[in-house]
Each structure stands twice: as C-alpha cells, then as structure tokens.
Amino acid sequence: MRTSTGLLAVFALGFVAMAGTTASAQSVVVDMKGPGAGNPFWAAVERGAMEKGKELGVEVTVLAPPTESDVAAQIAQIEDQLAKGVKGLVLAPTDPNALAPVVDEAIASKVPVVFVDTKGTNKGVTYIGTDNVAGAALAAKYICDNVPAGSEVALITGIVTQSTGKARADGGRSGLTGCGLKIVAEQTGEWDRAKGLAVMENIITGNPNIKAVFASNDNMALGATEALKSAGLLDKVMVVGFDANPDAAASILAGEMKASVAQNPANMGAIGVDSILKLAKGETLPAVIDTGTVLVTKENAEKFK
Amino acid sequence: MTASNDTATPAAEERPDWRHRLIPILDRYGILLVILLMCLVLYALQPEVFLTWRNVANVFKQTAVNSLLAIGMFLAILTAGIDLSVGSVLALGMMTLAVANAAGWPWPIVLLLGPVVGLAAGFVNGIGITKLRMPHPFIMTLGMLFMARGLANLISGGVPYTGLPDPVRFLGSAQIYLGDWGAERLNLPVALIVTVTVYLVFGVFLEHTVLGRRIYAIGGNPQAARVSGINVDRVLIVVYSLCGLMAGCAGLIQAGRTNSGFPNAGIGAELEAIAAVIIGGASFFGGRGTVLGVFGGVIVMGLISNGLNLNNVSVFWQQILIGFIIVFAVFLDVVRREVSTRK
Numbered sequence: 001m002r003t004s005t006g007l008l009a010v011f012a013l014g015f016v017a018m019a020g021t022t023a024s025a026q027s028v029v030v031d032m033k034g035p036g037a038g039n040p041f042w043a044a045v046e047r048g049a050m051e052k053g054k055e056l057g058v059e060v061t062v063l064a065p066p067t068e069s070d071v072a073a074q075i076a077q078i079e080d081q082l083a084k085g086v087k088g089l090v091l092a093p094t095d096p097n098a099l100a101p102v103v104d105e106a107i108a109s110k111v112p113v114v115f116v117d118t119k120g121t122n123k124g125v126t127y128i129g130t131d132n133v134a135g136a137a138l139a140a141k142y143i144c145d146n147v148p149a150g151s152e153v154a155l156i157t158g159i160v161t162q163s164t165g166k167a168r169a170d171g172g173r174s175g176l177t178g179c180g181l182k183i184v185a186e187q188t189g190e191w192d193r194a195k196g197l198a199v200m201e202n203i204i205t206g207n208p209n210i211k212a213v214f215a216s217n218d219n220m221a222l223g224a225t226e227a228l229k230s231a232g233l234l235d236k237v238m239v240v241g242f243d244a245n246p247d248a249a250a251s252i253l254a255g256e257m258k259a260s261v262a263q264n265p266a267n268m269g270a271i272g273v274d275s276i277l278k279l280a281k282g283e284t285l286p287a288v289i290d291t292g293t294v295l296v297t298k299e300n301a302e303k304f305k
Numbered sequence: 306m307t308a309s310n311d312t313a314t315p316a317a318e319e320r321p322d323w324r325h326r327l328i329p330i331l332d333r334y335g336i337l338l339v340i341l342l343m344c345l346v347l348y349a350l351q352p353e354v355f356l357t358w359r360n361v362a363n364v365f366k367q368t369a370v371n372s373l374l375a376i377g378m379f380l381a382i383l384t385a386g387i388d389l390s391v392g393s394v395l396a397l398g399m400m401t402l403a404v405a406n407a408a409g410w411p412w413p414i415v416l417l418l419g420p421v422v423g424l425a426a427g428f429v430n431g432i433g434i435t436k437l438r439m440p441h442p443f444i445m446t447l448g449m450l451f452m453a454r455g456l457a458n459l460i461s462g463g464v465p466y467t468g469l470p471d472p473v474r475f476l477g478s479a480q481i482y483l484g485d486w487g488a489e490r491l492n493l494p495v496a497l498i499v500t501v502t503v504y505l506v507f508g509v510f511l512e513h514t515v516l517g518r519r520i521y522a523i524g525g526n527p528q529a530a531r532v533s534g535i536n537v538d539r540v541l542i543v544v545y546s547l548c549g550l551m552a553g554c555a556g557l558i559q560a561g562r563t564n565s566g567f568p569n570a571g572i573g574a575e576l577e578a579i580a581a582v583i584i585g586g587a588s589f590f591g592g593r594g595t596v597l598g599v600f601g602g603v604i605v606m607g608l609i610s611n612g613l614n615l616n617n618v619s620v621f622w623q624q625i626l627i628g629f630i631i632v633f634a635v636f637l638d639v640v641r642r643e644v645s646t647r648k
Contacts, residue, residue, distance in 0.1 A: 035619070035620070035621070037621075061617045063614075063617065063620075064620070065620060066620045066621065066623075066624060069569040069572050070569075070572070070573070071563070071567060071569055071570065072367075072370065072559070072570075072574075073610075073620060075367075075562070075563070076363075076367040076610060076611070076614065077614050077620075079363045079366065079367065080360070080363060080611055080614035080615050081614070082359075083354055083357060083359045083360040083363055083615070084351075084354050084360075084615055085354075094569075095465060095563075095565075095567045095569065096465075097465045097466075097467035097563070097564070097565035097567060098465065098467075098563035098564075098565050098567045098570075099563075100467070100563075100564060100565070101478060101562065101563060101564050121467065161464065
C-alpha cells in the first residue's frame with residue numbers, strides 16, 4: 001500500500017506543479033535542439049519566438065530535449081505534441097535524418113512545419129536560418145577591405161562534409177579570391193580550437209608572408225590566434241572568425257582577433273512562428289529564408305560578450 | 306493482567322502474517338496499481354488527449370527501445386551484475402546495419418546485423434567478466450561502453466546514415482491498421498508486438514526453465530549456486546550475451562523508427578534501462594524481481610515523459626521526477642527487507 005500511495009503523492013506533486021502551464025491545442029510549438037537555459041543561442045531563439053507570438057496574439061510553447069544529443073527525447077516530444085493537435089511546429093532538428101519520419105508524420109497530420117537553424121531532409125519544408133555563404137562573404141569582404149590588394153591569405157575550414165562547413169568554406173573562398181587576394185593555404189581545423197592552432201602553426205611555417213586568415217568558426221580562429229601569438233606574428237596577420245561567441249568578442253575587444261560574423265538566432269524564432277501562421281493561412285513560403293548575419297568588430301563586439 | 310496478555314499475543318502475531326502475505330502481492334502487482342493511478346492523474350489533466358489511441362500508441366512506440374534494453378539489463382541485475390554498455394551497443398548495432406545498408410548489402414543481412422552485433426558484444430562482455438576475471442561487471446561493461454561507441458563512430462565516420470529499406474524498418478516503425486473507432490484510426494505499432502513477445506518469452510524463460518531459475522539462484526547467492534554444481538561462468542556468459550542481443554535488437558528498432566543510423570543514438574540509454582528495472586522493483590542485490598515489474602517500470606518512465614510532454618513541462622522536471630522515483634523505489638526495497646528479516 002505504501003508503494004502506491006507514496007508514488008501517487010510524488011506524481012500528484014509533480015503534475016500539480018506544472019498544471020498551470022498546460023497549453024491549449026492551438027499553440028505553435030517551437031522544439032529547439034537544446035534548452036535555452038545555459039545556451040545564449042537557444043535562449044535568443046526562444047525569446048524571438050515568444051515575442052513574436054505575443055505580437056501576433058498566438059500562443060507559443062517552447063520545448064527542447066535535455067541535451068543536444070538526446071534525439072529520442074526530441075522525437076517523443078513531437079509525437080506527444082502531435083497527439084495533442086498543435087497549430088504548427090517550428091523545429092531545430094537535433095539530427096535531421098532521424099527526425100525525418102516524425103516530421104513526415106506531422107505533415108501527414110496536416111500540421112505545418114518549418115525548420116530553423118538546421119536544415120532537415122524532408123522535401124518541401126522551408127528552412128529558416130543563417131545563410132552561411134553570405135555570412136562568410138561578409139567576413140571575406142572585411143579582409144579584402146583591410147589588407148593590401150593581392151596579399152597572401154589562408155583559409156581554415158570546418159568539416160566540409162557538413163553543409164555548414166561547406167557553405168562557410170565556399171563563401172569565404174569565393175569572397176577572398178573575388179577581390180584579388182591569393183589563398184596560399186586551405187586546411188581543415190574540424191571546428192576544433194586545438195586543431196585550429198596546429199593548422200595555423202603549419203600554415204605560418206610554410207607561408208611566412210600571409211596577411212590574413214579566415215577561420216570558419218571562432219574556436220578555430222581563437223586557436224589560430226594562439227599560434228600567431230606564440231610565433232610573434234599576431235600584429236602582422238589578421239584573424240577573422242565566425243559565430244561571434246563570447247570568447248571571440250572578448251578577443252576582438254582585446255585587439256587580438258579582428259572580426260567575426262554573428263548569426264541572428266532571435267530572428268529564427270520570430271520568423272519561424274510568423275511562417276507557421278502564414279502556412280496555416282494557406283500562403284506558400286520560399287524554400288529558404290535568410291535570418292541575416294552581421295559583421296562584429298571592435299565597434300559592436302561589446303554586445304556579444 | 307493474564308487475560309489481556311492472552312488476547313494481545315495472537316493479535317501481535319497475526320499482524321506480521323498479514324503483512325507477509327501482502328508484500329509478495331504488492332511486489333508482483335503493486336506496479337500495476339501505480340500505473341493505473343498515473344493514468345488517472347494524466348487523464349484528469351488532459352482528458353481530450355491522454356486516452357486517445359494515438360497518444361497511447363505513442364507511449365508504446367516511445368518505450369519500445371527502453372523495454373528491450375531494460376529486459377536485458379534485468380538479467381544482468383538479477384545476477385547482481387550490471388551492463389553499462391547497452392546504450393553504446395545499441396548505437397553499434399544501429400550504425401553497423403545502416404552502414405551495411407548504404408554499402409548495398411541485401412536487406413535480410415542488414416536486418417540481422419543489429420541483433421548479431423549486439424549478441425557478439427554481449428558475448429565479449431560475458432567472456433571478460435568470467436574468463437578475464439574482472440572484479441565486477443561494472444568494469445568490463447564500462448570498457449565496452451567506450452569500445453562499442455568508438456567502434457560505431459569508426460565504422461560510420463561519425464556521420465549519420467539515412468534511408469533504410471521497408472523490411473528493415475518494419476519492426477521499428479510499421480503500424481498495423483486495425484480499423485476505425487469513431488473518428489480515430491486504430492494503428493497498432495509493430496514495436497509493441499515485438500515488446501510483448503519478447504517479454505512473454507523472457508517470462509517463460511526465467512520462470513520455467515532450468516537456466517532461468519539458475520539466473521535467479523546466482524543472484525541470490527553465487528557461492529551457494531557454485532557449490533550446488535551450477536556452472537556460474539557459463540550462466541553469466543549467457544546472461545550478458547542475451548543482454549547484448551537485446552541491445553542489438555533495440556538498435557534495430559531505433560533504426561527503423563528514425564529511418565537512419567545516427568552517432569548520438571543511445572547516449573545515456575543504459576541509465577534509463579537501469580532506472581526502469583529498479584522502478585520495476587528488481588533488487589540491486591540480485592535474485593529478486595519479475596518480468597512484469599520491469600515492464601511496469603518501463604511504462605512508468607514512459608508515462609512520466611508522455612505526461613510531462615503533453616503538459617508542456619520542461620524536460621528538467623522529467624529528470625528530477627525520475628531521479629526521485631528511483632530513490633523512492635529503492636527505499637521501498639530497503640524497508641521491505643527490514644520487514645521480512647524482522648520476523
């Protein structure tokens with residue numbers, strides 16, 4: 001007897017604690033890769049979605065699995081929300097392939113779906129996120145404007161078998177060569193700070209005359225900065241990264257890295273919610289919606305710290 | 306004085322008897338009562354949604370993987386052991402079959418690869434625990450946790466593989482259309498049929514075969530089991546092989562459900578399986594627990610997740626609640642032991 005009454009008390013406690021948050025079936029569900037708590041990126045997506053919901057007078061429910069690797073939890077969340085009959089789904093898939101079947105289930109149930117941040121594999125579903133080619137081009141333009149014409153430069157790429165890695169490498173490459181700079185080295189740092197450092201050490205050994213390096217993310221850019229610092233070359237070689245993470249912002253303010261590129265996660269949440277309402281009204285959306293990128297330099301880095 | 310003593314004594318003896326009769330019943334069926342009560346609470350909170358066929362089917366779809374992992378884990382825990390590697394072995398089975406499929410292997414082989422790889426990993430665990438004389442299964446299976454995860458990443462290059470043929474997906478994702486009930490389409494998930502079949506087979510195996518009874522005996526008292534002529538090593542190898550086999554089957558189900566093999570599959574799944582076994586009333590000291598209890602434990606965890614999802618509660622609450630229930634369930638086990646030794 002004690003088993004059941006005790007356990008019942010626990011459940012009652014848990015469920016009463018949350019009964020106040022019960023949402024109606026008419027809410028737009030935003031399911032992010034990870035919780036906003038502890039990650040400023042997802043916190044911004046959440047904020048953007050909630051504010052847009054308030055502005056348009058529609059209920060928005062933001063969910064996330066406990067960690068970005070918990071694919072099964074995200075699938076279960078979506079199934080449960082579909083059973084409830086929601087108005088629409090804004091999804092940042094933890095794994096585009098594994099989430100594809102449940103997205104198909106949503107579409108079959110006539111629930112409108114859009115992807116934010118990470119493109120899914122389902123055909124005909126709009127993707128709302130950063131145009132990484134355009135963002136990398138922004139970084140390349142900054143380098144073009146700030147080094148002598150025809151200078152030697154280097155590219156440190158992410159993992160180019162991933163779409164983000166490829167887009168940033170492509171955008172950077174065509175931007176740099178487009179304004180007449182010479183790319184003398186292009187190597188992958190696999191998004192990793194330590195690898196970025198090692199790659200940069202090799203690049204400066206072989207190419208002592210380079211004037212700038214564009215790394216596809218800030219971790220590798222910070223690694224490259226370390227390599228240049230210990231080689232005493234930081235004043236001769238300009239480092240530009242991507243993501244504008246807090247470490248990079250601090251580095252830019254300290255005058256070490258020169259620039260980075262910021263995404264606009266709040267826009268992903270806001271445009272995501274807005275797009276669901278448009279789909280619900282029967283409007284059609286473009287296949288890709290760019291949420292925009294901004295160049296971050298010493299002038300505006302304070303905001304990203 | 307004498308008279309009151311006379312009347313008091315039989316009453317005092319009756320009480321423990323009454324308790325002793327109740328405890329085994331609660332041990333066996335208490336979990337069903339808990340599930341019933343949870344269902345009532347959830348129904349009260351979401352009357353339009355909770356008892357819809359679609360939602361109930363969701364609970365079974367979502368618990369299928371943990372069901373398979375938990376029944377394997379239950380065998381290990383019955384022998385007072387543990388298998389920490391099941392989440393990684395799930396991933397290894399899943400990635401192996403996905404990679405083989407991408408390489409163009411015929412589907413019957415792809416289908417079998419998951420379970421076979423799981424069985425092999427479990428067998429290695431069993432050999433390590435017995436023949437390499439590891440001091441505790443914790444060590445061997447912790448090693449396997451890393452090795453299987455690393456191997457899964459190695460063969461796949463750490464990237465997901467997507468697109469499996471329908472026969473491979475059948476067990477994990479297919480639904481059998483039973484007919485309409487009002488406005489609802491009644492679709493029976495095949496994964497539920499798999500789960501129920503597996504549990505029935507294990508129920509018979511553990512209760513009614515010599516080997517099954519030996520598994521209980523080893524957990525209850527390994528020394529006595531050895532003295533009475535049971536080949537403990539051989540039984541343990543069978544136990545860990547079966548546990549691995551179940552993890553491989555879970556990999557097949559997960560692959561079918563997601564139509565892919567992805568590197569992050571099964572991270573932390575071993576802990577959920579252990580939690581289900583413990584909530585289901587199995588003793589961590591070995592030798593005690595039932596298949597029905599384990600199934601109940603899995604469903605309790607599934608209902609918590611489903612209930613909190615339906616009510617849009619943060620997943621953090623889910624973690625807190627499950628943690629609390631684990632501690633509570635073990636506390637009950639402690640109390641139960643005290644009551645039964647007091648007599």
